[in-house]
Amino acid sequence: MRPRSEYAEPYRIKVVEPIRLTTRREREEVIAKSGYNVFNIPSDKVYIDLLTDSGTSAMSDHQWAGLMVGDEAYAGGKNFYHLQETVEEITGFKYVLPTHQGRAAENILTTYLVKPDKRVLGNMHFDTTEGHIRLKGGNPVNLVIKEGLETAARHPFKGNIDIPRLLDEIHTFGAGSIAYINITVTCNSNGGQPVSMGNIKEVSRIAREHSIPVFFDAARFAENAYFIREREEGYEKKAITEIAREMFSYVDGFTMSAKKDGLVNIGGLLATNNEDLYKRAGEWGIIYEGFLTYGGLAGRDLEAMARGLREVLDEDYLENRIGQVKYLGDRLLEQGIPIIEPTGGHGVYLDAKRFFPHMPQREFPAQALVVELYVEDGIRAVELGAAAFGYNDKDTGEMVYPALELVRLAIPRRVYTDRHMDVVVRALRNIAGRKDKVRGLRLVYEAPVLRHFTAVFEQI
Numbered sequence: 001m002r003p004r005s006e007y008a009e010p011y012r013i014k015v016v017e018p019i020r021l022t023t024r025r026e027r028e029e030v031i032a033k034s035g036y037n038v039f040n041i042p043s044d045k046v047y048i049d050l051l052t053d054s055g056t057s058a059m060s061d062h063q064w065a066g067l068m069v070g071d072e073a074y075a076g077g078k079n080f081y082h083l084q085e086t087v088e089e090i091t092g093f094k095y096v097l098p099t100h101q102g103r104a105a106e107n108i109l110t111t112y113l114v115k116p117d118k119r120v121l122g123n124m125h126f127d128t129t130e131g132h133i134r135l136k137g138g139n140p141v142n143l144v145i146k147e148g149l150e151t152a153a154r155h156p157f158k159g160n161i162d163i164p165r166l167l168d169e170i171h172t173f174g175a176g177s178i179a180y181i182n183i184t185v186t187c188n189s190n191g192g193q194p195v196s197m198g199n200i201k202e203v204s205r206i207a208r209e210h211s212i213p214v215f216f217d218a219a220r221f222a223e224n225a226y227f228i229r230e231r232e233e234g235y236e237k238k239a240i241t242e243i244a245r246e247m248f249s250y251v252d253g254f255t256m257s258a259k260k261d262g263l264v265n266i267g268g269l270l271a272t273n274n275e276d277l278y279k280r281a282g283e284w285g286i287i288y289e290g291f292l293t294y295g296g297l298a299g300r301d302l303e304a305m306a307r308g309l310r311e312v313l314d315e316d317y318l319e320n321r322i323g324q325v326k327y328l329g330d331r332l333l334e335q336g337i338p339i340i341e342p343t344g345g346h347g348v349y350l351d352a353k354r355f356f357p358h359m360p361q362r363e364f365p366a367q368a369l370v371v372e373l374y375v376e377d378g379i380r381a382v383e384l385g386a387a388a389f390g391y392n393d394k395d396t397g398e399m400v401y402p403a404l405e406l407v408r409l410a411i412p413r414r415v416y417t418d419r420h421m422d423v424v425v426r427a428l429r430n431i432a433g434r435k436d437k438v439r440g441l442r443l444v445y446e447a448p449v450l451r452h453f454t455a456v457f458e459q460i
């Protein structure tokens, strides 16, 4: 990767969406009214929105032009065929089912593959995948390497599956107990960390030896391919398209939320070369999503997705994209702000335990930092710590806390400039300067599942 000072964005801005910085007093009122939960804040009260990189990309003029050639036929629309050809060219999979978003593809795949009590192995399943596996009676098992859970370990592929643990699972429970292996590329749950080609190849070899199917959760496949080129020996000179194609050659298919590397605001995919899966999945797809050639989307959405999937593999785009995430991470490290290192593909993850060493985890340090970021400069981040993953033990009633207490600054694709990133750095530096005065939070309302979306807090 070239130093960021040597190049600029590989696009110019044709349309702008005004954003407004509110006053601190206004933000203090907004955050209190929202129960100290940024999911309850109207987005026009947010200055820089880093809640997610999902569905928040700026589409290109070519994608917008594609909307005008949407074919809204109920069956056999031309945009479907364009999408199918594009997916086949990029991934090698000819059976393509569009879905309304990623979790819908997961629902269909797990309906086909997961039977009660079967295990689904993976590096780290995303929460929607985990939910679908559990709903089908299965057991999700995370086997990421140990460095993947150490925020300061500078391993180049912290999304890798731990091979000895994978073999141990197969030997202990038997291949027949395993529904499939799901490799999430890049691995969102621990920082957008990539999986190496070597690891994908080895997992695939072991799986094939034991007749276990392997699928990708390919939401951020292009970002993963870029890291392989940057960090893995033997791939330095390969084209990103070639690397992506090789990645997909080791698996039996994939689910994808196209809201990330599809560069669209809505959409998902399931693709495979397994005809039986396609036929059976199609039956479920028709019930849940819509006919096979539209899957809950408009024809124009399929066209935007087909075009986005090609654009995301552009090498200049990826250099700028991953370069911007690294830029933010590097500036924060210069200020002594603790983050997951090295930075991953789609955002910077702050380590709230190290940021607020005085605050016990029961006072929700990561959520407290999310609140401060909003009050300081109208920046919306997301908590991935005690609020999102903590739960009350069924037997003891005691709160069980997650190992990591993180704040994710997810960066939308092609949306913000480095100057926005500088505002984020300044805000965090200011908060760090007064961190002893920052107050923890008390949870006053929680829903029984996925409580972080609707939780209500009070300041202590």
Ligand code: P61
Binding pocket: 051, 052, 053, 054, 101, 102, 103, 104, 126, 127, 128, 129, 184, 188, 217, 219, 257, 258, 259, 267, 268, 450
């Ligand atoms: C995100 F808090 N991610 O990162 P869908 N796989 C992977 C994802 O990252 C992912 C999906 C599947 C989101 C949105 C989000 O509880 C949450 O198209 C690796 O959103 O259905 C989504 O794709 C699901 C955030 C989703 C959440 C659920 O921000």
